[in-house]
Amino acid sequence: MKSQIAEEYVQVDALDWAPFPEALSKGGIRWKLMHVSPEMGVWTAFFDCPAGSSFNAHTHQGPGEYLLTKGRMDVRGGKANGGDTAVAPGYGYESAGARHDQTAFPVDSEFYMSFLGPLVFISADGSPLAVVGWKEVQGAWQAFLDSKPAVKRAA
């Protein structure tokens, strides 16, 4: 018999920020991991995005829901270019198959997002460079925790 999955609780402000890989972003983005769901492939994180930062081009292989809790986020080029410009507090739904050539933060911003399935970071011609799913983010988060002995994941 399989057991019900354990519930989880994370005290968000008790976690340190980890640097988000520079190969996948610009301008000093940082993140904290909230949760991974190995069975479904869901992963959930907070992102801290300084003014002028951005994520490199990627596709969403499953749906994602975000809550912008601070600042402003230009998605799919921002509203001026046919995309969306979120202003906190703003909620957005990004669909499976969405291609985001640049997600940019004109002011200091923070958002929470839950992803089903991986992000695939891509080159200019659309070919895959890196797959970032529950396994990769869990591994990266653990490496960050291991690198800072004083950091503890909230119980």
Next chain:
Amino acid sequence: MKSQIAEEYVQVDALDWAPFPEALSKGGIRWKLMHVSPEMGVWTAFFDCPAGSSFNAHTHQGPGEYLLTKGRMDVRGGKANGGDTAVAPGYGYESAGARHDQTAFPVDSEFYMSFLGPLVFISADGSPLAVVGWKEVQGAWQAFLDSKPAVKRAA
């Protein structure tokens, strides 16, 4: 050929609060709908929970993720009774099959939550009273909007 699902954006603070049904809660809980996903059965909402309010007993038929943005929330009896007590900013994962006999708010609180599948509100013996999934919340939200001509869902 099926199309990619459209992206969505909701300006959270531009929406009014709707009363949450008194048959399912106590103490004046209000809510706003962010999103429904008819294919998967996902639905996402914000809840405003005054001090002393609570949700009636229910089960989660799929996983749910919440972000407590204000106040305090006692889940599964709260920490003192073997459950969790979330303090803003707090993140929690509630698993498929979780039974919540009471979810209570000792102080004015607010949380965001995304649900996969329905909540089933239950009687004391566990028998189902009401199924609340994407269809029911969409219908209830639309009825609220229709009841207030001046209220408009944010574009």
Next chain:
Amino acid sequence: MKSQIAEEYVQVDALDWAPFPEALSKGGIRWKLMHVSPEMGVWTAFFDCPAGSSFNAHTHQGPGEYLLTKGRMDVRGGKANGGDTAVAPGYGYESAGARHDQTAFPVDSEFYMSFLGPLVFISADGSPLAVVGWKEVQGAWQAFLDSKPAVKRAA
């Protein structure tokens, strides 16, 4: 760190058939459990449906995919009534929110189906009678296995 979920294999023809509850069906339907996914709430089973059998009225709270491997299945009243009539080998997709007042088998039939989320069996006025999700089917299957000492789940 959470581990990748274990892979599973079931030798379908090595499992015995369990009687499907008479409170939820008519005509001697039997079933075998293939898999449950506690995190997502998926469950997957085979059903053996004699000529003249049927399932009682229910709703699908999430999407379901079936493969009719033998016989004929009238879904949503069958083709003659605006629904579908599957003839083996037939594939079907039933969507979240679908209400099936009767699913009937005019000839001896067999189908495989994977469900996301529970079925809710309902009374004539639509009120919920029983919720059948991953937990309930796993429990029922285990009870069947426990009742027959000679029956073993295939390794």
Next chain:
Amino acid sequence: MKSQIAEEYVQVDALDWAPFPEALSKGGIRWKLMHVSPEMGVWTAFFDCPAGSSFNAHTHQGPGEYLLTKGRMDVRGGKANGGDTAVAPGYGYESAGARHDQTAFPVDSEFYMSFLGPLVFISADGSPLAVVGWKEVQGAWQAFLDSKPAVKRAA
């Protein structure tokens, strides 16, 4: 208001087989598309695998469930190498994050499989070569239908 997703029915034996890309497989594998779910990123297909055929190395980014309806399939090296050897009728669950360096068919075989999220075909060092999700399979299937005027998808 969003509508319930339409139900679907496919007469499996009325569809022709399309060649599966030779860049991703060996030995003449063919396939037919049953269904894509753009919102969740689910896709479901049948595969016809001649004796001696195999799929190239890939990872499963989400869970997959298969039903082997004919023949034999060696997954993750087959039972002799610590993986599974399915024999029809066999059911299997492959988990999110599974890496399949070779999936091979020693005899003429056929299987049905439903995937959540994409397959990522990989090179020997694990770097991504091609992402195959709902969008790509729908596009490939449509291209096949367009290439054969006499072929019609079953109503």
